[in-house]
Amino acid sequence: MTEEKKERKPQKRSDKSPKKTPMREQPPEERIKNFLEVPFGYTEKEALLEAERCLHCRRPFCVEGCPVEINIPAFISAILDKDYRRGINIIKETNVLPAICGRVCPQENQCEKACVMGRKDGWDPVGIGRLERFLADWEYANGRETPKIAEPTGKKVAVIGSGPAGLVAAADLARYGHKVTLFESLHKGGGVLVYGIPEFRLPKSIVAKELETLEHMGVEIKYDTVIGLTYTIDELFEMGYEAIFIGTGAGLPRYLGIPGENLKGVYFANEFLTRANLMEAYKFPEKADTPINVGKKVITIGAGNVAMDCARTALRLGAEKSMIVYRRSLAEAPAREEEIHHAEEEGVEFHLLTTPLAIMGDKDNNVIGLECQECELGEPDESGRCRPIPIEDACFDLECDTLIIAIGQRPNPLVPRNTPNLKTHRWGGIIVNEETLETSIPGVFAGGDIVSGAATVILAMGAGRKAAKSMHEYLMNKDKKA
Amino acid sequence: MFEIVRKEWLHEVIFLIEVKAPAIARKIKAGNFLVFRAKEGGERIPITVAEYDRKKGTVTCIIQVVGKSTKLLSTFEKGDYIQDVVGPLGKPTEIKKYGLVGIVSGGLGIPLANLVAKELRNAGNEVIGMVGARTKELLVWEEEMSKYCTEMDYCTDDGSFGMKGFTTNLLEKKIKELEKEGKKFDMIFTVGPTIMMKFIAGITKKYGIHTIASLNPIMVDGTGMCGACRVTVGGEIKFACVDGPEFDAHQVDFDELLMRLGQYKKYEKVSYDLYLKECCGGKQK
Numbered sequence: 001m002t003e004e005k006k007e008r009k010p011q012k013r014s015d016k017s018p019k020k021t022p023m024r025e026q027p028p029e030e031r032i033k034n035f036l037e038v039p040f041g042y043t044e045k046e047a048l049l050e051a052e053r054c055l056h057c058r059r060p061f062c063v064e065g066c067p068v069e070i071n072i073p074a075f076i077s078a079i080l081d082k083d084y085r086r087g088i089n090i091i092k093e094t095n096v097l098p099a100i101c102g103r104v105c106p107q108e109n110q111c112e113k114a115c116v117m118g119r120k121d122g123w124d125p126v127g128i129g130r131l132e133r134f135l136a137d138w139e140y141a142n143g144r145e146t147p148k149i150a151e152p153t154g155k156k157v158a159v160i161g162s163g164p165a166g167l168v169a170a171a172d173l174a175r176y177g178h179k180v181t182l183f184e185s186l187h188k189g190g191g192v193l194v195y196g197i198p199e200f201r202l203p204k205s206i207v208a209k210e211l212e213t214l215e216h217m218g219v220e221i222k223y224d225t226v227i228g229l230t231y232t233i234d235e236l237f238e239m240g241y242e243a244i245f246i247g248t249g250a251g252l253p254r255y256l257g258i259p260g261e262n263l264k265g266v267y268f269a270n271e272f273l274t275r276a277n278l279m280e281a282y283k284f285p286e287k288a289d290t291p292i293n294v295g296k297k298v299i300t301i302g303a304g305n306v307a308m309d310c311a312r313t314a315l316r317l318g319a320e321k322s323m324i325v326y327r328r329s330l331a332e333a334p335a336r337e338e339e340i341h342h343a344e345e346e347g348v349e350f351h352l353l354t355t356p357l358a359i360m361g362d363k364d365n366n367v368i369g370l371e372c373q374e375c376e377l378g379e380p381d382e383s384g385r386c387r388p389i390p391i392e393d394a395c396f397d398l399e400c401d402t403l404i405i406a407i408g409q410r411p412n413p414l415v416p417r418n419t420p421n422l423k424t425h426r427w428g429g430i431i432v433n434e435e436t437l438e439t440s441i442p443g444v445f446a447g448g449d450i451v452s453g454a455a456t457v458i459l460a461m462g463a464g465r466k467a468a469k470s471m472h473e474y475l476m477n478k479d480k481k482a
Numbered sequence: 483m484f485e486i487v488r489k490e491w492l493h494e495v496i497f498l499i500e501v502k503a504p505a506i507a508r509k510i511k512a513g514n515f516l517v518f519r520a521k522e523g524g525e526r527i528p529i530t531v532a533e534y535d536r537k538k539g540t541v542t543c544i545i546q547v548v549g550k551s552t553k554l555l556s557t558f559e560k561g562d563y564i565q566d567v568v569g570p571l572g573k574p575t576e577i578k579k580y581g582l583v584g585i586v587s588g589g590l591g592i593p594l595a596n597l598v599a600k601e602l603r604n605a606g607n608e609v610i611g612m613v614g615a616r617t618k619e620l621l622v623w624e625e626e627m628s629k630y631c632t633e634m635d636y637c638t639d640d641g642s643f644g645m646k647g648f649t650t651n652l653l654e655k656k657i658k659e660l661e662k663e664g665k666k667f668d669m670i671f672t673v674g675p676t677i678m679m680k681f682i683a684g685i686t687k688k689y690g691i692h693t694i695a696s697l698n699p700i701m702v703d704g705t706g707m708c709g710a711c712r713v714t715v716g717g718e719i720k721f722a723c724v725d726g727p728e729f730d731a732h733q734v735d736f737d738e739l740l741m742r743l744g745q746y747k748k749y750e751k752v753s754y755d756l757y758l759k760e761c762c763g764g765k766q767k
Contacts, residue, residue, distance in 0.1 A: 185705050187519055187526075187566040195707070224568045226705055230505050251707035255719060262712060262719070262738055264745050271708035279525070279702065284749070285756050289525040289550055290702070291749030365741045412706055413724060 007077050008056040016117070020124040021050040028345040032315045035199045035282055038342060042127075044082075047134040050127045051079040057116050062128060065114030067462045068094045072111060072128055079131060084142070088135040092147070096171045097164070097461060099140065099206045102133025104197060105458045106336045140209065146216045150177035155475045158183060158241040160227045160415065163191020164457045165247035165448030167210060168464030169471075173245075174217040176472045181241070182219055185226040185414075188278060191249055193457070195278040196270070198309050200316070201339075204277075228418035233444060242478065243443045243471045246430060247464060250409035250449035256301070260359025261405065265293055265367035269306045269406035276313050295401025297321045299370050301356055302406035303333035308340060310404045311348045322348045323398065327355040327375050327388040351398065353377070355390055359403055369399045409454045429453055436470040437463060445471055483563040487540060492622045495547040496590070497556050498532070504539030506569045512597035513575030513696065513728055516541065517704040518555065519566035525551045526566075528701045528723075530673075532593030532623055541569075544593040544623055549750045550757040557761075571704045572727045575601065575694070581668035583607045584656065584691075585631070586649050586682050588614045591674030593623040594696060598671055599630040608632050610667075612652045618643035649674070650681045657689055667691045672731060676743060680736035687732050695731035697722050699739060700746065713739050 023046070025031075025039040042050065054076045062072045071090050078087030091098045107129035112118060118125030155178045159170045162184040170182045188194050190207035211221060225231065227248070236244055253268035255261055272292070275281040279290035298314040300307045303326035311322045324343070326333060329352050333340060344350070357371040374394035377386035411428040423431045423440035430439055430446040437445045447463030449455055488500035506516065516529045533542040547553050558564065575598050583602050587595035592613050603609050611631035615621040616639045628634040636644025637652045645652060653670070660666060666689075672682045673696040686693040699711040699722050706724035713722055716733035720726060 185568065186703060187568075195703075224566045225505070226568060226571065229570055230509075230568075251703075251705070252721075253707075253709040255709075262714060262742065264741065268709040271702060271710045274702050274708045280523070283523070285753040288523045289753055291746050291753065293745065293749070414705060417724075 007074060008080070010058050011055050013055060013117070013120070013123075016053050016055070017049075018123045020127045020130075021046050021053075023127070023130055028347070031200065032312075032346050035316055037203050038200050041137050042130055042134045047079055047131060048082075050131060051076045053117060054126050055116055061114035061116060062111040062126075065111045067110060067458050068465065070094050070111075070132075075135065076126070076128075076131060079135070084135055084138045088139045091132060091135060094465075095461065096147070096168055097210055098132050099136035100164070100193065100202060100210070101458055101461070102129050102131075102136050103202050103206075105129055106456060108337050110458070140206075144209075144213065146213060147171070147175055149175055149217055152179070153177040153475065155179065155243070156181070156241050157471060157475070158227075158236045158244045159247065160245065161185075161191055161247040161249055161448075161450075162189040162211070162221065163193060163247060163249045163448065163460065165249070165450075165460040165464035165467075166191065166245065167214070168461045169245045169247060169447070169468045170214055170219050170464075171217065172465055172468030173471060174214070174219050176468070178472070178475065180219045182214065182221045183225045183227050183231075184221060184223050186278065187223055189221055189223065191247075192251075195274045196306065196309070198273070198277055198313050200312070201309065226414060228414035233415070233419045233422070233441065237443070243445065243475055245464070245467050245471060246415055246439070246444065246446040246450055247448045247460070248412045248415050248450045249460075250454040251412040252410040252428070253405070254408040254410055255405055256356060256407060258356060258358050260361055260367070263359055263361040263367045263403075264365050265295065265402050266359060267402070267404045269300075269302070269310050269404055270409065272310055272404050273306070273313065276317065282317060292317060293402060294319055297323070297400045298402040298404065299323045299325055299398060299400040300404040300406050301325045301370075302408070303328070303330070303335055303340075304406065304408070305335045305339050306409075307404075307406035308335045308343045308348075310406050312343055312346055314402065314404070315346055315348070319402070322346075323351055323400070324348055325351045325354050325356055325370065325372065325398065327353065328385060329353055329377060332377075332385040353388065355388060357395070360397070367401060367403050369397050370403060371395065371397055409449070411450045411453065415450070427453070436474075437467040438470060438474070443474065445474075483565060484567040486558055486560055486562050486564065487538075488542075489558065489560050492544065493619050496544060496620070496622055497547075498542060498544050499555070499558065500540045500542045501564060501567055502538075502540050503567050503569075506567065507534045507536055507539045507541050510534050510541060510570040511574035512577065512601040513572065514570035515572050515704075515727060516543070516567055516569035517571060517701070518543075518551075518564055520551060520554045520558070521565045524554065524565065526568075526702055526704065527551050528571075528698070528704060530590075530594040530696075531570075532596055533626070534597075541567075544590065546590050550753045553754065553757060568704060572723060573725070575671070575696075575728060577601045577605050579606045581607065582610070582660075582665060584610045584612060584653065584667045584670045585627075586612045586653050586670060586672040586674075586678075588649050588674030588678045589616070589620060590622075591672075591678075591696070592621070592627060594673050595671070596623055596627040596630070598673070599627050602671070603630040603632075610656065611635065612637075612649055612656060614638060614644070614647075614649040614652060616640065648681075649678060650685055653682060654685055657685075657691075669694065670731075672696070676736060676740050679731060680740070683731035683734065683736065693731035694728050695734060697727045697729060697734065697739060699727075699742060713742075
């Protein structure tokens with residue numbers, strides 16, 4: 001049977017339920033005491049109910065809304081046929097990491113934003129992300145098929161960084177038949193998926209399984225290897241790698257530039273999350289040796305996903321009060337709705353339209369609070385978001401004993417700094433040809449946050465895929481020329 | 483996994499391990515550091531290098547037992563494996579011909595100073611070593627270092643070896659001696675306890691001698707990612723792991739560094755006490 005036969009005809013809204021099938025999750029009062037995943041995922045029955053809501057539009061806007069253009073109506077049809085293997089394979093044609101995307105993609109701004117069901121007032125879009133997760137989890141439970149690999153090309157390629165961009169690039173390059181080595185600077189693979197995103201949002205076992213799959217595909221993973229230092233790009237070429245992908249991400253904290261940022265008890269989000277996630281400080285001192293300093297009152301500055309992760313992690317590490325301080329309103333917050341919603345449910349306090357002026361310390365340099373000023377929203381700025389304007393004399397203090405700065409990341413400098421011919425923007429991002437993702441050095445490609453600045457997991461994955469394709473073409477053409 | 487090919491105790495609480503790490507040994511230079519993680523669940527800790535052997539593919543580190551992670555490492559013997567060894571991290575020391583160079587180091591700074599002395603000497607500098615420790619037994623690796631120094635002066639806090647006093651006294655004495663001969667240090671390199679480096683920087687500032695200090699803040703990843711190791715240098719935030727660990731000592735805010743180094747004291751004690759209870763019946767050694 002071909003896929004077209006299984007696709008369905010457009011259906012009428014009037015036959016459908018207006019609301020998304022709810023996904024069961026751990027109750028807030030329970031989950032703030034553990035690090036287990038919050039939503040449980042759909043059961044088969046729930047998935048079928050939700051799949052039933054799809055209108056099978058003649059023009060599937062959802063696909064246009066997806067950065068990697070997953071054939072969404074086709075996988076939903078497969079669910080309705082209870083042919084889950086077919087469903088997962090449809091997703092995997094364009095997205096090799098559905099278990100991750102089903103959990104951390106901002107679907108509400110992508111496929112689900114475009115979904116016709118959600119365009120009518122009071123109606124929810126189809127829960128595409130939840131259905132994606134359902135299929136991915138089904139596959140984990142029912143056996144995973146190692147992707148098919150093309151005949152070996154005899155080419156050696158290097159992928160630097162095992163975050164979302166690197167994982168996808170490595171997988172695709174292996175499928176094209178190249179011999180891939182994946183270099184990771186840390187002791188664990190997955191990049192931001194393991195050091196940044198907490199266990200309660202993305203279980204680390206999922207990332208571990210994806211890395212295992214890569215190894216089954218013949219990808220060699222070299223941990224503890226810092227490209228730029230342990231080996232330079234030039235040395236990788238000398239070692240016989242014919243093409244190189246740089247996916248080293250946005251691992252360099254941004255800071256506010258206000259007084260008190262170096263006080264005791266003040267963290268950059270990356271350190272706080274790295275201690276909590278990668279180093280598993282929540283198991284200290286019995287099972288992990290890395291401590292983390294979490295007080296009773298914790299302030300997180302910022303309102304992106306990273307800030308929500310920090311505020312929610314703080315609660316799980318014993319904070320009695322976890323506060324978000326953000327200078328704009330929730331409408332401008334870069335975090336996903338779901339993350340804000342989860343944070344609110346868990347009791348995180350939002351101090352909106354509040355700009356930080358200075359971090360206050362006691363005589364022993366322990367952080368004791370944040371000096372703030374109220375703001376109002378003005379005209380939109382370059383980012384398109386309304387500019388916060390401080391209100392004169394509207395200053396106040398918030399008390400805290402831990403403070404986390406979560407206002408963004410910059411590109412990690414190690415590869416650019418140690419690669420003299422690699423052209424970068426002034427803000428540190430690597431400059432690439434937008435069509436091919438090739439850098440200023442022939443044979444060296446780059447993608448993900450190291451090129452775009454801090455963005456999303458799915459965009460990094462899309463870049464990894466795009467780069468792998470150009471690298472494949474580059475490698476094959478190189479032969480023809482020779 | 484990284485094999486230990488040599489292990490020696492140099493003192494009751496100081497040991498040496500030579501680790502097989504060919505990729506690192508191939509290109510490590512004076513001033514670089516490594517990150518060790520002894521085993522699963524372990525901390526990532528920055529470790530300085532005393533010596534390397536490019537042919538054998540090994541690096542030699544001298545470590546003092548100060549807490550759980552170093553205690554755990556001290557239980558490893560020849561033939562055991564360290565889970566993770568990462569490097570060479572940080573920027574290497576700027577090696578060039580300065581002229582007359584003084585290297586001031588204390589305690590566990592001496593092994594690191596050894597490599598710096600070696601490379602500075604090979605670059606044609608005259609190198610005067612000034613090293614100190616609390617007591618004679620805690621002076622380690624000073625003999626190796628003395629090989630690369632045109633002159634070597636010693637001090638101990640208790641006077642058990644060399645001059646009685648601190649490296650600051652040793653340095654000031656030397657500066658004055660040189661003055662009488664109409665000479666002056668062209669550069670001072672200092673490594674050791676932060677409080678020592680702070681006072682050394684104070685002295686060299688007074689005499690107007692360019693000084694480089696190798697800092698040792700708390701680190702986690704060691705690759706610029708987390709910012710735990712931030713220090714204020716010349717009024718700006720710098721990350722010791724990628725921008726350093728060596729900085730112009732006259733620009734470093736040592737008081738802030740000292741304050742930040744003490745951040746996890748209470749946790750370090752909890753972890754160490756638990757480990758001693760579990761593994762050594764509560765005893766230190």
